[in-house]
Amino acid sequence: MQEDDKLYYFPVPEITLKDLLDWQDPDERSQCHLVRLNAKNDLKSTTHGNIKMYQKCFGNTVIINDKEIALFRIGKEVFAIQAKCPHLGGPLHLADIEELSTGKMAVKCPWHKWTFDIASGICVTPKDRNLIAKTFPVRVDNLGQIRVGFDSFGPSAFAEMDF
Numbered sequence: 001m002q003e004d005d006k007l008y009y010f011p012v013p014e015i016t017l018k019d020l021l022d023w024q025d026p027d028e029r030s031q032c033h034l035v036r037l038n039a040k041n042d043l044k045s046t047t048h049g050n051i052k053m054y055q056k057c058f059g060n061t062v063i064i065n066d067k068e069i070a071l072f073r074i075g076k077e078v079f080a081i082q083a084k085c086p087h088l089g090g091p092l093h094l095a096d097i098e099e100l101s102t103g104k105m106a107v108k109c110p111w112h113k114w115t116f117d118i119a120s121g122i123c124v125t126p127k128d129r130n131l132i133a134k135t136f137p138v139r140v141d142n143l144g145q146i147r148v149g150f151d152s153f154g155p156s157a158f159a160e161m162d163f
C-alpha cells in the first residue's frame with residue numbers, strides 16, 4: 001500500500017492493465033458487443049479469491065478495501081467507480097462507455113440507461129438528478145499494476161487487530 005496526499009493506495013490483486021478491455025480500441029469494443037449479444041442475460045463470472053471476474057468484454061469488479069468497485073480501461077488510463085448504480089443498484093461494471101459531447105467519457109448503466117461521468121461520477125443524464133456515483137483515484141505503474149486510492153481504511157483492515 002502506498003500513502004500519498006492523505007490517500008491510501010491499495011493494489012488491485014490479479015488484475016493488471018492488460019487484463020482490462022480497452023474501450024478506446026475499436027476491435028476490442030466490437031468484440032464486447034458481440035459477446036454481449038450472445039450472452040444476453042446469461043453472464044458468466046468466475047471468482048478468484050475475493051475477486052469476481054466477468055468476461056473480459058465487460059468492466060471488471062473487484063472488492064478492495066471493503067468496497068465493490070468497477071474498473072474500466074480507456075487507453076492507458078483506468079477508472080474506478082462504485083460497482084452498484086446509485087439510482088437503483090444496477091451493475092455498473094456491465095455498463096457501456098459513451099463519449100459525451102464535451103469529450104468526457106461516461107458510464108451508461110445497463111438497467112435504466114442513466115449515464116455518469118466516469119471521472120467525477122456526476123449524473124449526466126437524465127438531467128437535474130442529484131445523484132453521484134462514488135469514484136476513486138487510480139494509479140497505474142509501468143508494469144500495469146493498478147492501485148486504487150481511498151481516504152480511509154475499511155472495517156476489515158482492523159478486524160484482526162487486538163485493541
Ligand code: FES
Nearest residue numbers: 085088090109112
Ligand atoms: S439502476 Fe442504474 S440507471 Fe437505474
